Amino acid sequence: MTYPDPQLLRFVPTPAFVVENGHVCFANAAARALLGAHIVGDDVRIALRDPKAIAAITSIKGGSETIEGLSVKGSRWRLTCHVLGTDARLIILEDQSVRVSVARxxxxxxxxxxxxxxxxxxxxxxxxxxxxxxxxxxxxxxxxxxxxxxxxxxxxxxxxxxxxxxxxxxxxVKHEAPTEPVDLIALAGEAASEFHGRAEIEFTSNAESAIVAGDRSQLVQVLRNLIDNARKYGKPDAPIRLSIEVTESGRVEVMVRDEGEGIAPEHLPRLTERFYRADTGRSRAVGGTGLGLAIVKHIVERHRGRFDIMSRKGQGTTASIILPLHGQGTMSSK
Amino acid sequence: MASSSGFTQEIGQLRGLIAEMGGLAEVAIRDAIDSLTRHDLVLAQTVVAGDARIDALEAEVDRLAVRVIALRAPMADDLRDVIAALKISGVVERIGDYAKNIAKRVGKIETINKFQPLTLIPAMAAIAQGMVHDVLNAYAARDADLAIEVVNRDEKLDNFYESIFRNLVSHMMENPATISSAAELLFVTRSIERIGDHATNVAEMVYFAATGLYYSDRDLPGGDEKVI
Structure with missing residues (x-):
């Protein structure tokens, strides 16, 4: 039995791919961006390992299933499997995450x-x-x-x-991946200049530019919040170290370091919770809202990146963000 | 792919089986934590029963890997792939066991809603789940960088463990009536922490399979010489 040329899926905006004999033989750009470019030629279970997805794809009749957490945590995707022939299936994925989060x-x-x-x-x-x-x-x-x-x-x-x-x-806009090309190095300069006269910032980088697919104003806010934290909680006379490194693997790592007192390990896991404060009195005194890091975390997650805080008591704190370079797709699922 | 050799097909099959196991393990962790927070004994039972499927897949990986080594005598990257598959399947099976272990305790934790520490456990579990999810993605994409990134996240989980441990111990001292439930929660927290450790183990093997280098040697002199 024959079916239309899978190349037609190029024109489908939602992730779609064709499976033949249990292997992905064609995936459109949206599917490769969601599941990784490597899936073409791979066993379909490598592409989608959710048990319900595997059951739908391997069943004779095809069918529909809802899969949770496929892209970002808490996301929800509708998978539909159409039977094209005895050993051929067309898989279409639709993002239904927006509905879920509105409901929550x-x-x-x-x-x-x-x-x-x-x-x-x-x-x-x-x-x-x-x-x-x-x-x-x-x-x-x-x-x-x-x-x-x-x-x-x-x-x-x-x-x-x-x-x-x-x-x-x-x-x-949590579930809309940002697309505008933004140069983080230029942005860092901009954010640093906002603090002119209020904080001393030492900037280092290993690249001329670091373009990511981003939302300009949101990324400025991330840098502003992190620098502001370093200013508030760092050692008063020591400079704040801001560095941007482009890695060989196509990622950008932004780090903001201070030499303050540091944060005790038991607080670290909870710092991005809304209104969580390691030291309530101090936060109030410096005018903290308890939302700065929650905002940072949300923005970084929307950019499909990772946000981490490392700290040792007495040795200062390092906040780091890892984002995929423009055109590198998602780097991790969380 | 019809054109590929029998060997390529077998490697593909091995990787597919691992992904399938991983998918089941991920769902097992998620359901175990859900059953714990909602005190859903039926869901917990499903997790316990579902573990047999993961065990069966592990046995299948075992048989296939041994057969591939015996009959095809793979070399270089191929050998790394087979060995990594063999080891990873064992670890994923352990991850499934920990999820089952958590699910088994759900029935013994009675006064669940009264526990302040319980608000922290799902947050901790979310990190462990994310590590398992990402390490399986790293395996699928042969992404050594993502694997390293997963290893680095383990410290975060250990911090959580410390935080919840203290929390539970002080809770026990203040509310002696809930000691048995709180003790069960300590084991749950321990299981989550172990899941993270195992995700780290998988990450190190993914690193090995992708690069041919031992993860622990990567910063040592001579650590950039391939083992296989």
Whole structure:
């Protein structure tokens, strides 16, 4: 039995490939980007090892299945297997992740965010009420001091609301892989110049340019947040070290190093949780919102990269991001 | 591929079997953790029963690998492929065992919702799951860099283990009534940590199969000389 030329799948935007005798004989660009270029010629189980996928592909009738976690964690793909002939199958994959994440409510998150907003708000209300009192409000020094506190707390609320809004913007486009070519080295220069006069940044790189497929404003935000953390928690007089390395294997590693006190190992796994703080008092004092690293993690995940924090007590902290170079496809599934 | 030799087909079959085992092991871990957080005894039972399939596949890899070595006397890259397949299948089978082990404990952990530490366990499991997922991708793509990256993630898992361990111990001291459940959770955490170690082992073998170099020698003088 014959079937149309698989080359026609080139025009299909969603991942699609043809299997003959248990081996992938043709895969379109979307399928190669999702599953790796190596799948052509490989056993189909190498391409898709999910048991439900294997069952659908090897069954005589074909059929549809839902596969979880195929691309990024929590993603959901619909696999449809059409029978082309006795030993030939057409596999089509559709991304249904957006529906899943919309369905997931962030009840905890809303509760936490409200709590975080209520604390400065309560302080503001308290001080305003005191100032309204004629006795306290009339005293010049008290009034100045209280207004200063009110301003500080209002700023905190403002920073928090800005971070909450950027988190929700990132969430909204979570499943859309960014495509714009962005030069991380140029971007690093830009981000560093924002800190001119506020922090000393030492920049090193092994390449002239490092182009990734990215979202420009989001990547600037990542660098800004990491540099800002290094500035807040690093050693006051020591420079912040920013390095960008392009590896032979087609990846870019961005590292931001400080020489601060470091972070105890038990906090490391939880730093990217929303509102998690290793040292609550200190975070409040330097105006942290508890969302900076959560934002970084979300953006890096959207860029199909990896984010890591390494730290030793007393030896400073290194935040690193690994992203695939433009045109290298996904580097890892998480 | 019809044109390939019998040997290429057999290697392909070996790699396919490993991928199939890996897929089952991944689902076993996910379901084991889901059954734990939802206290779903039926799902836990499915995980326990499903382990037999992974064991059967391991036996199949074993037989095929031995046959390939005996009949075809593979050399160089091919020999590396067969040896890596043989070793990796053993490790993936162990990963499946740990998932089964976690599932077996679900019934013994009663007051699950009261445990604050339990909020950390899924986060830790997600890292282990990610390591297994990525190391299997590295195996499929023969990607030595991704394998190294998986090895580097193990430290993160160890940090989690320490964090949860302390958490559980202090929980036990404050709530003696829950000691038996908390002790079961300690074993669960240990199993997750072991899954990460085994993912690391697979990563080292993927590195070996892809490059011909021993992972542990890679920074030593002479470590860049191929073993096979």
């Amino acid at each position: 409510a962030h009840a905890d998150f809303v509760a936490n965010a409200s709590h975080e907003l209520r604390t400065p708000l309560a302080a503001i209300l308290g001080y305003v009420e005191t100032l309204e009192d004629n006795k306290a409000g009339a005293d010049e020094t008290t009034r100045k001091r209280f207004l200063g506190i009110i301003r500080h707390e209002a700023r905190r609320m403002q920073a928090l609301i800005e971070d909450l809004m950027s988190l929700s913007r990132i969430e909204a």
